[in-house]
Amino acid sequence: MKLQLALDDIKLVDALVLVEKIREYIDIIEIGSPFIIEEGMRSVREFRKYFPEKYILADTKIMDAGDYETELTYLAGADYCTVLGVTDTLTVKGCLESAKKYGKKVFVDMICVKDMEKRILELEEIGVDCFTVHTGVDQQAVGRTALEDLAEMKKVSKKSQISVAGGIKESTLYKYKKVGADIIIVGSGIIHADDPVKAAKAIYKELKSK
Numbered sequence: 001m002k003l004q005l006a007l008d009d010i011k012l013v014d015a016l017v018l019v020e021k022i023r024e025y026i027d028i029i030e031i032g033s034p035f036i037i038e039e040g041m042r043s044v045r046e047f048r049k050y051f052p053e054k055y056i057l058a059d060t061k062i063m064d065a066g067d068y069e070t071e072l073t074y075l076a077g078a079d080y081c082t083v084l085g086v087t088d089t090l091t092v093k094g095c096l097e098s099a100k101k102y103g104k105k106v107f108v109d110m111i112c113v114k115d116m117e118k119r120i121l122e123l124e125e126i127g128v129d130c131f132t133v134h135t136g137v138d139q140q141a142v143g144r145t146a147l148e149d150l151a152e153m154k155k156v157s158k159k160s161q162i163s164v165a166g167g168i169k170e171s172t173l174y175k176y177k178k179v180g181a182d183i184i185i186v187g188s189g190i191i192h193a194d195d196p197v198k199a200a201k202a203i204y205k206e207l208k209s210k
């Protein structure tokens, strides 16, 4: 299992300093949606410059102009970007074409998708092979978790890479590990932990243990 660190509500300089401290515990650096709104693709370029060995995901949550917006992230140095599963299939196809052109990947974020099974099958049919199961911050605030959706994703998809996000922290990690995913995404569970270095190290160790 890989660990993806989601950088959301953190300033660029603070984020660079933090990632340097926990460099050895992170597999994928996610430039989160709020971070992109604040700093733009400059943030992807900066992380690409200072962390050349890491995978970088730009959490763009694309909803339209799939081909063009996806290309912007790859040109900035991202290995992955994200498109929303609720959008038109044409948009997802545009993202896939761009990913193919650049030899990169796009994750389809399934936040707010009502019929998971139907949408997973439709998207796999057009060539999607990376999904994110995601319970958003606003949904977390009313007590939802990503566990049920993750179980459903695992049941339906037999060939895609699966990542999962939604308030995962050191104390709840075991539940997600039990259901299984290729990538565990942790944001506030590390960046807002009392000791982010300790939290990242503990989460990483747990993910890499059998």
Ligand SMILES: O=C([C@H](O)CO)[C@H](O)[C@H](O)COP(=O)(O)O
Pocket (backbone or CB within 6 Å): 006, 007, 008, 032, 033, 034, 059, 135, 136, 137, 165, 166, 167, 168, 185, 186, 187, 188, 189
């Ligand atoms: O995608 C995210 C969210 O929609 C804010 O942009 C977060 O990166 C994702 O949920 C992971 O963060 P945590 O929930 O804080 O672990």
